[in-house]
Amino acid sequence: MNEMDVLKNRWREAKGTRTFPDIAEAADLSPSTVEYAFSPKSTNPSIDTVVRISRELHVSLDETFGILSPSGRAETELARQDASHWKARYEAAVRDIEYLRTVILMLGVFFFVVVIWCVALDLRCADIGFFRGEWSFGAVFSIVCISITALLVVLVVVRVCRRHRQRKGENE
CATH class of the missing domain: 1.10.287 (Helix Hairpins)
Incomplete structure (x- = not known):
């Protein structure tokens, strides 16, 4: 399991019952971009997409990837x-x-x-x-x-x- 898989699992846990269009609207992204970012086909989404979705779902990239200041x-x-x-x-x-x-x-x-x-x-x-x-x-x-x-x-x-x-x- 690579880092993106770990991040996607954290997103799925944080997503709960919210739909992709709800997340896309709040993150100012298109629904297709959000849906593709969650899919297993997406192996390398842009950093902007990752940051916006993580911010919206309150998933810390620092904790997920073990980054310390x-x-x-x-x-x-x-x-x-x-x-x-x-x-x-x-x-x-x-x-x-x-x-x-x-x-x-x-x-x-x-x-x-x-x-x-x-x-x-x-x-x-x-x-x-x-x-x-x-x-x-x-x-x-x-x-x-x-x-x-x-x-x-x-x-x-x-x-x-x-x-x-x-x-x-x-x-x-």
């Missing part, structure tokens, strides 16, 4: 760039949320493991336990060091997993 092209390009910018921001936010969820999950797991470790140590060594007895500098220092080390390990593992998923997504 220079300002329309610029606006379309800006809209396309704006849409791609916001899509990239959205995807980055989704990745960040996924990363934060993973970090929070890992921290929760780590906290749970530390609590279990402290309770187990406390039950075995009642003299120097974390919950019973005295809190010595060595016990508190070891808990802080283990916690910081575990947190760094978790963050490194999450970062490595995230980069791996990004590379895998780029390769697909």
Whole structure:
């Protein structure tokens, strides 16, 4: 289907119940010219005929043929760039949320493991336990060091997993 066929289909849709003589009178054309312009035999009507019939039927040639004014092209390009910018921001936010969820999950797991470790140590060594007895500098220092080390390990593992998923997504 060529461009003229598309235009003629749009004309037929816009014509509705109007007759060719009505359209011809309003467009200041002869009825035979209008009838011929609508017929499949007409492959190359004059631009004047096309413009007059399209104007009368309120069919936009710009929309039909995909013609944009220079300002329309610029606006379309800006809209396309704006849409791609916001899509990239959205995807980055989704990745960040996924990363934060993973970090929070890992921290929760780590906290749970530390609590279990402290309770187990406390039950075995009642003299120097974390919950019973005295809190010595060595016990508190070891808990802080283990916690910081575990947190760094978790963050490194999450970062490595995230980069791996990004590379895998780029390769697909």
